[in-house]
Every structure is written in structure tokens, then in C-alpha cells.
Amino acid sequence: MSSTAHRSTTANLDRPIWTALTTRQAHLGLSDALARRYHPDVAPFAALASDTPAAYEALHRLLQPNEQVALLSLEPLAGIETLQVDHVGTLHQMVAARDEAGTVDDLDVIRLGNVDAKEMLDLAQKTKPGPFATRTHEMGRYIGVRDQGRLVAMAGERMCLDGYVEISAVCVDDEWRGKGLAGRLINILRKEIAQRGETPFLHVFSHNTTAIRLYEKLGFELRREFVLNRIGRADASVNTARHI
Numbered sequence: 001m002s003s004t005a006h007r008s009t010t011a012n013l014d015r016p017i018w019t020a021l022t023t024r025q026a027h028l029g030l031s032d033a034l035a036r037r038y039h040p041d042v043a044p045f046a047a048l049a050s051d052t053p054a055a056y057e058a059l060h061r062l063l064q065p066n067e068q069v070a071l072l073s074l075e076p077l078a079g080i081e082t083l084q085v086d087h088v089g090t091l092h093q094m095v096a097a098r099d100e101a102g103t104v105d106d107l108d109v110i111r112l113g114n115v116d117a118k119e120m121l122d123l124a125q126k127t128k129p130g131p132f133a134t135r136t137h138e139m140g141r142y143i144g145v146r147d148q149g150r151l152v153a154m155a156g157e158r159m160c161l162d163g164y165v166e167i168s169a170v171c172v173d174d175e176w177r178g179k180g181l182a183g184r185l186i187n188i189l190r191k192e193i194a195q196r197g198e199t200p201f202l203h204v205f206s207h208n209t210t211a212i213r214l215y216e217k218l219g220f221e222l223r224r225e226f227v228l229n230r231i232g233r234a235d236a237s238v239n240t241a242r243h244i
Contacts, residue, residue: 025160045070072226
């Protein structure tokens with residue numbers, strides 16, 4: 001890959017939601033010329049073509065009353081006409097900094113799909129790895145581990161952009177924590193992503209030091225920080241905040 005092409009694909013990480021929704025995951029979103037969002041059954045994320053009043057108005061048109069979406073920015077957003085904005089926290093964007101060499105332990109690891117959708121949603125709601133809805137599993141490949149038929153761990157792919165694939169929904173049932181399942185699943189996914197010629201990345205809240213230490217151990221490095229903003233319509237009669 002030329003240095004120019006590498007800079008171009010790296011720049012995609014500066015706007016991961018917009019890039020995914022205008023390219024490989026456009027079919028999973030709702031769009032306006034100036035604003036895009038994932039279908040609410042897929043993910044709560046949205047993005048703008050530019051930081052302008054017209055773009056925020058376009059986002060307003062994509063929102064239902066009492067509905068909220070998450071928007072990434074470099075600074076906390078405030079004072080947007082027609083929209084209510086809450087600062088959720090700071091996200092670390094981490095990128096795999098080295099190739100994973102050797103073999104990975106994929107013993108008992110299974111592929112997950114539509115037939116597993118309800119169990120995947122149940123596990124995510126129980127362990128709360130981040131936003132996960134009824135169609136989130138359509139965003140990419142998902143893998144998991146079962147114990148006596150019960151899904152006890154999973155991880156998968158979320159945002160997909162040219163050159164990069166996000167690892168997300170890494171969750172392990174409380175009874176199975178401490179057995180190295182999260183690291184195993186991440187390593188399997190990152191190896192598969194690398195074999196496709198792409199680079200794994202992920203997002204994690206800055207206060208989640210336990211997860212950050214695990215990701216660093218697995219070879220991920222901090223690339224940049226984002227502010228996660230929760231946005232809803234200011235004319236909504238009831239505030240129905242969602243976990244984002």
C-alpha cells in the first residue's frame with residue numbers, strides 16, 4: 001500500500017461512523033445528504049457530513065421523538081438548536097499495533113448467526129459490553145463459546161471501513177470470567193481480520209481500565225480520544241435515555 005493510500009485509510013478512523021455508513025455499511029443505515037445513522041435495531045450511532053447547523057437539522061429529521069443517538073466528536077458538543085446534547089464520556093480508540101503471530105486457541109469456539117440472535121442479545125443485556133440491539137449481529141462476523149448448550153461468551157465485528165474492522169460486543173458471563181475467554185475470542189477475530197488484509201480496532205471508555213489493560217496486553221495501542229455525545233430532539237416530551 002502506498003503512503004498516500006495508507007494515510008487515506010488511516011483518516012477513515014477519524015470519522016469511523018460516517019465512513020462505515022457511507023461505504024460498506026450503508027445498507028444498515030438511514031441517510032440524509034448531510035447526516036447518517038444506523039437503523040435503530042442495528043446500532044445507536046450517527047454521524048454528520050460536517051459540523052454545520054444544516055447537518056444538525058438533517059440529523060433532527062432522522063430522529064423520532066424520544067429517540068437518542070450517539071455522536072463522536074473531538075470536543076463536547078453544546079448549544080445545538082433543536083437538539084438536546086448530553087456528554088456521556090471519553091472513548092479511547094485503540095488499533096492493533098502488531099500482527100498476531102502463531103496459532104490461536106479456537107477450541108470449542110463457534111460461529112454465531114441469525115439463529116443465535118436472541119441468545120446473543122440476552123448475553124449482551126446481562127453483561128452490558130456496550131450497545132447491542134436485535135440486529136447488531138448483522139454488522140459483521142460473530143463468534144462465541146457455549147457451555148452445556150448455553151452461550152457464555154461472545155465477540156464480534158461492528159463498524160467496517162476500508163482497511164479497518166472494529167471488534168466489539170466482547171462479553172463473558174460472570175460465571176465464566178477469569179478463564180481467558182475474552183482474550184481468546186479477540187485474538188481469533190483479529191487474526192481473521194488480518195488475514196483479510198485489514199486492521200482491527202476498537203473503542204473503550206477511558207475509565208474502563210481493566211479492559212484497556214487487556215487490550216494493551218493483546219497488542220492494541222491508543223490512537224486517539226473521542227467524546228461520546230448522546231443526542232435527542234429538544235422537542236421530545238419525555239427523555240428516554242438509552243445505554244450508549
